[in-house]
Amino acid sequence: MGGGNHILSKGHMVDGLYEVAFFIKKGRYAESYRVRDQKGHSRFLKLFHYPQLDRTQFDKQGNIVEIEVLKQVEHPNLVEYFDYGEVVLDSQKFAYVVLNFISGETLMDKLKREHTFNWYEANSIIKGVLNGLRYLHSLSSPVIHNDINHLNVMLDLTSKVAITKIIDFGYARYLEQSNLDFLKTGLNPFYQASETFNNVFSVQSDLFSIGALYYHLLEGLPPWFVDIPKYGLDQVKLENIVLEERRKPLRFTRVKDVATKSILRKALNSDTENRFKTASAFIEAMNGELLVEPLHATNGKKTKKKMSKKGKGFGAIAGMQPLKDMVQLDVIDALTQKERYASYGLTIPNGMLLYGPPGCGKTYFAERMAEEIGFDFYQIKPSDIQSKWVNASQENIKNLFEEARQHAPSLIFIDELDAVVPNRDDSGISHMNTSVVNEMLAQMNNCGEDGLFIVAATNRPLKIDPAILRSGRLDRVIYLPPPDLEARKKMFELYLEKRPREVGINFLKIAKATDKYVSSDIKFLCDEAARIALKSSARISEEILLKTIKANKPSINERELKSYLDIKAKMEGIKDNNSDRPRIGFKKD
Template sequence: MSSLNKAILEKGFVLSETYTVLLFIKKSNTAETYRAKGKDGNLYFLKLFYYGNLNRSAFDDQNNILETSFLKALRHENIVGYQDSGEIIIERKKYAFLILNFIAGEALADRITREPISTIYDLKGIAVDVLKGLSYLHNLEEPIIHNEITPQNIMLDMSTDIPQARLIDFGHARSFHQSSSSYNKTDLNLAYIAPECIMANAYSPQSDLFSVGAVMYHLLTGTPPWFKAVSKFQEDRSNAEDLLQKEREKPLLFPGKINEIIDFDESIIKIIKKALHPDLEFRFQSADEFMQALSGQIDVEDVDKIRVQKSEKSETEKKTLSTKPKGTGFDSIAGMSELKRLLTVDVINALKDPEKYKKYDVAFPNGILFYGPPRCGKTYFAKKFAEEVGYNYMYIKPSTLKSRYVNATQENIAKMFEEAEKNAPTIIFIDELNELLPNRDSDVHEMTKSAVNEMLAQMDRTGDKGIFIVGATNYPLMIDPAILGAGRLEKYFYIGPPDFELRKSLFEVYLKKKPLDFGIDYEKLAKMTENYVTGDIELLVNEAARFALTNNMRVTMDILEKTIKKQKPTVPLAELKKYEAMRRKFEGGDDDEKTNERTPIGFRR
């Protein structure tokens, strides 16, 4: 070993009079890893941190190393176990150390280099083990995002009859609610990280799920997805992000040799494509949903069709983004009476009668924000809001405006407002707002900051131009705070899972055109589906109808009940509690009465 790469600890070094160094394993910019033996006779991993090389983002508010803090609190069979930690001074320099339980096996990266995966059973087994660990992390009271799921950070424990995958290396892990300024991707392998992490420095549970899809693709094909771009990283690291994003615009290819893998079937391709979808809306919503797909409990739609539909839509949008919505507005939405009342008093009356507001010198509203868990109907409600107001309607996704080219995103934003003003009065609905307008105080690309600045400039006095902006997001705390205030998005409305009455109404709506047996108890169905989001109930009905179709029978109450028992909510209870906590923090209140309120959503028959 050269002096440049020489390990700090030599073989035989005794740490804290307890751990004897046996073997140097690897070295990074921030730490060294060793195999050590404890006084108890057991083997351990010893990780030695260089304090001077650690980024500020590696520490929590109490200046403790985040990786150590996280692992101290984690206990799960698919996550490496914590044993001990502390500090040590060597040659007048202070280091931190972390002792982890030894895993008798090898890294997944070493395994697939030595011997490729030969069966779909093995591939699914590894993926499910990783997803179990992620499900545990994502459903903690304060969810943790791993942020570095790669073959190098998945260890295969060979001490049991069936190898078990375990997650290691939490050096980039972050709390879900932690500022994205603490996300530093400079030394990450870009091949495995999600596009929103690259474009907006925004991480979420779905970012980890994207990485699992990338690992699965690697196991299946022998290379990471979009390998052409990945292989150029070393040649052109400075432009690696733009290069990868450009490559990811192309279809994901699967070589013919994968058909030779034992137990191969096309469903695994659909699952991987869904996991790697660039749009969070079409990606798996949770690790549990991902596992249900792998076990065959739910069918996965071919997202290539979605890509084609989106592409055709984009071509239309290039001609005009503005349309006149057709529909009955709020009359087609059951429930949500308090939300509709507030919107009517605070917003809709002003939009319909601006002269009256001017007469009383009341400030004209510029925009609002809908936020809450995924698949609860934010997009649908925004469209119904536009119908109720009677304005022209522009539906915008971040991908509609974002560009990898310098200044192009700003130009797209300016053109959007030009068209909105030309066709005024216009409602601009921007979905997944946090992706387009992340907090500029976070570690985001300068091009992204420029896009936020352009948006802020364009949003000034939009009401005077006949433009009203509606934003929607699952992650309101990640949006730049300057967007959320007077003169911009001034009011915030939480849209959560449907309540009892609305769940009952949803079942009536979705079952209305199905061939039904007698005796459907809608109240019982509603009671059985507490905490299920709107999209879940539609999925349940479709699954029950599919089973009835396969067996050439009517949809019965028994089929529906069995379907519900098999299908867990895609947004776990712990995740919903996280959103309630986010709601209190976002709206600046903590009283119990406010905490227990829920804005229901549903659809009239």
């Protein structure tokens, strides 16, 4: 084994075929060396340490995807494959791939020296990268590179004219692979399309990276650049900062050409539908063969879109573990592991209905679910779609769903579903409302196939149109009861965690004192106790909490809770319900 921090040392023979000339660099799962083959030709060798490889880096046959991709590609703008094999070093198994050595420099090296490229140089380089990507995207099994940046593109200087080469395929995946097989750890967020933060990789995300590289070459910094050290190494925090920066218009300090600005804005558009569809279209635009309409400075968005928050997901929800487990298995896993579920003959869920007493956290649960699954979050309230004009409400619904489809995968949360989709058999419903219901049902039909998942909430489930509960619309019907003892205990701990409080509060005792209190009640009790403590400049104590509980009754009385149990029985088709505590339930088929 080699000295220092690397595995191989100078002069080491790999497989008896390649002599190590010198160490180049060490990565997260592999090391790179310059080697000489038996004919004395210089080669590039990448040594893979199996235990350090992520599961996503293997194909179904157990082969390393990077090596398999390199073995099949052959293009002047891609690094050239030469050989591969396996070796055992100190009783440890390694794989290696050998590539033709490139005499030149990376774009990063040139940027360090010259800071920016002139327009002619930048165009030539970007067209070379695009030609390489066009080849990858057009293979019989298309390959998404996923990691185009200034580090992974070299200028081959062996001839009079520099040739652009894409050199690293560590994050490359086949387009047909599940998004769960795409690895994003270690990627440069300034070169990543926003959707890849949620593990959505595509041809369009590759083209976004090309746009980011083009911008970097011309402007000297990646688009929407922020100083990373300010935010540490927290990946989620950095992604949030990048997303926030991308809400701002794309700024140009060096680029003056209007056509180039339009090309960059299109390539870097947050909406995949507004980006170039193919590498060929990108090249045509650069050649002036394709007219690119100038986009508005606000990144070409026509409507305001609520971005998904990169928060704690279900980790921010106290209790509700049975519900979280069920949603994880029956919904989230089904959405994120489509191929696996399909192999068992299980279909992708389309949506779910949450119903129960007010204040039990239906909206909060939907928001955290969007975070957990990594989908963009859209909320629809009755006021968002209702209009006094004929057909305007239907148009509003259509536009809302269309926007969500454009930014799929998306989670649409429909609040107060009974007001949005009232039962059409109700004698009090107007013709206009009937048209709205019809439009909503039409939009929801099998929308899971478009990358949409619907979460609807209502306090009055018997008032909604029953057609919405049919297969292909809301496939799961879930009762959200008041929190149980363990959930209440965790809620108090969560709400009081960062407030000044006395040590030793018996949260179990507090939880037992709040039976039949809903989630919003518990939040109110914590806020009220904090106000009382603040007035006397004291810490929140167990005594203050118990006094606050005694002074404030639960917002839902016994009669109302009983009525919800009756509703639950009707929704599930159960005539007898002997349980004192409501349970999470499914709609009976």
